[in-house]
Amino acid sequence: MLLQARQVTKRFGGVVALHSLDLEVREQTIHSIIGPNGAGKTTFFNCVTGFLVPEEGEIHLAGEPITGLRPDQIARLGIARTYQTIRLFRYLTVLDNVLIGLHPHVRYGFLDAVVHTRRYHRSEREAEAEARELLRYVGLAGKEFVIANNLSYGDQRRLEIARALALRPRLLLLDEPTAGMNPYETDQMITLIRRLRDERGMTILLIEHDMKVVMNISDLVTVLDFGEKIAEGKPAEVQANPRVIEAYLGRGAASGLGGIAARVLGDESASDAGS
């Protein structure tokens, strides 16, 4: 198991955002977390990345406990993320965005920077080469010196992924990577996420609302509702689960409106899930 969350509980005042959540992510899989708004998905991401500290429970990365560590420490241990609303360094160039992601791996000190030692030149050269390689990988070659803000929406999403990859993460957290995308961009994003797993051996945990995407690429799906895990399994299993349908469409839906629910949960793409 790459990521193990045990009995994680997070409260905001009286609201229980996560309630004794157990979640395990296997290496080299694409694992999706779905659930209605307010189910605690993003809260879980924030707990994993260290921006929130859970009241109870523990989170382990490859066996090492990471609960209570600072966000930058967790990032250095190998967890990178993207955001639901794009959060690039908007007024910096595309290349600088990725170079910032490489920060923990560019190793030289204050004096190296000031007197431009050989170490500085080597590190900077290597970093730039790696950044360019990453940009090529996500399909942004030739846009290195564009200001991030001027990129198209889909390119911005891709840049965010390139920046996250620059951390050389073991686990990549994607928060709604296809939100706001047109069908063409969504297809491209699906391809990219698959390639990350297949070519780079990346483990990916993603939050997604687009059921077509979820059913299409997930190896495993976890369903949250009110901070609790209500179902987990292969996309097709989850799709058929009455509790899931209920969570999405309300009580009674499982019996009477199963057909609609199945359509909402995207059964037409279920056939190629997990392929």
Next chain:
Amino acid sequence: MGMGREQAVRRALVYGLIGGIVAWHLSLVGLIEAFAGRRLIGQGVTFSYVLLLAVMLTVGYLVARRVSNWTGLAGAALAGLLVGLALWALALLVDQVDLRTIFVAASPTLPEILTFNRGAGAVGLIVLLLVGAAAGFIGGGLTWFPATGRRAVITALSITVLVGLLRDVLNPVLPALVMGFLFTTTGGLSLPGAVVVLALALAFPIARHVVAQRAGERRAALPAPARRRRRAVFRLISLVFLVSFPLWAGLFLSNVTDFVGLYILMGLGLNLVLGFAGLLDLGYVAFFAIGAYSMAVLTSPELGHFTLGFWEALPIAVAITVLSGILIGLPVLRMRGDYLAIATLGFGEIVRLLVLSDWLKPHLGGAQGVTRIARPELGPFVIDRPQEYYYLILIGCALAWFLSVRLRDSRIGRAWMAIREDEDVAQAMGINRVTAKLLAFATGASMGGLSGALFASLVNSVIPQSFSLLVSINVVALLVLGGIGSLPGVLVGALALVGLPELLREFQEYRLLVYGAVLIAMMIFRPAGLWPEETRVRELEEAAEEARARAPAEVVVVTQDGE
């Protein structure tokens, strides 16, 4: 046509009224009277008149801007006339009623100045109305010019006024023959002098425009190395200028330049903190004060603690400031934006109150401050003139500049910029905000401390009044004016905000008023600052160009080992 006329009249009334209020304001705060003694051209044209004419011209311009026909011009003249009327009304009011209990500046001489010495009677009224209408008409006429020509005319006029204002500054610099031609003995520019300056100021940008247009085509074709060579030549010329400056500048100008240099040093320091890392430090004066007082305590025999020499004390003073930068940085690490600004503001005041306090008087001199601070010695030679300090300050600025550039282009600078842009994401990228911010505070503080130490030695004494909140505000303002985060912007900002007011002594009293006006105008017309990071943009473009030239070779490499 009817619509146009109605609109023109309405605009004329509105802008005439606004212009009248501005003119009243300028008069009643005392600016007009203060500048009445500043003769710009011959004996007659003073800076006060230039200000009032500028109001009328602007009003005319604004009216005619949207209505570009003869009706618009008539409206412009009407607006100027209204300003003239307002001025006459003010002259009459001041003449008849004694307002001096409320407005100190409303002295009996004001009506005379406002009416060109024609009195607040019928003659004065007619003169003011005529001048107002004429100026408004000309201002409106400016809208008929194409934008580039208009800008050239306005710039040329401003330069002429500036040359007239800077008479005392130019006096020691220019040869006597030139001075004798340009200026009259008692007043401002001579008439032929003014014409020549105006003509030169007009001709120069036009010539440059023509050359640039022709060169623009060539420049695009110019390969990067040639451009770099050209830049090297430019740098060499600037270096010669900077190094030779005190040799021909004279005492007064050197003195002013020293102060500008100290502010540049502070500006560069705060630029690291505010410009690069985005931490709004409103108490930057604290570092300036700590540097200055460290120098004082370490070297002055008056306090009797230490009597080190300047060169021994300098690194210690800077080290103490760095330490204080870290100490001040520690408690405010978690604060952002407004909270940080208020907290640092407090630190600035704490430092000032500490050095002012009776409690620390035996150690820091209290309200009287400390005198007899050491001067730097080079062998048998003691540096004690402003012209000589200039070189010390120049070296300090060069070092700070160098450090800023090197840090900006490193992982450290990138970490700062990441924090500036989005602190949470920066952390998620593995950037330790504690070390990054402390490094920014410490490096920024070292430059402020160096500036303070040099300042203490230059003026040979420190008093608490020198370290008021105004210093912090000046430094922030000069950064904003020049363009936050831009290194050349620091130079431009310091020259404009510290240099100019020092040169124009009447401005001193109205410094804050002018600051406010300038900053507001800038936020509207040049929100990025006078000299934003354009150079950086250009560098990036060049790098992109080179990268494109290199690209094919790289693609081959990738297909081999990439995928």
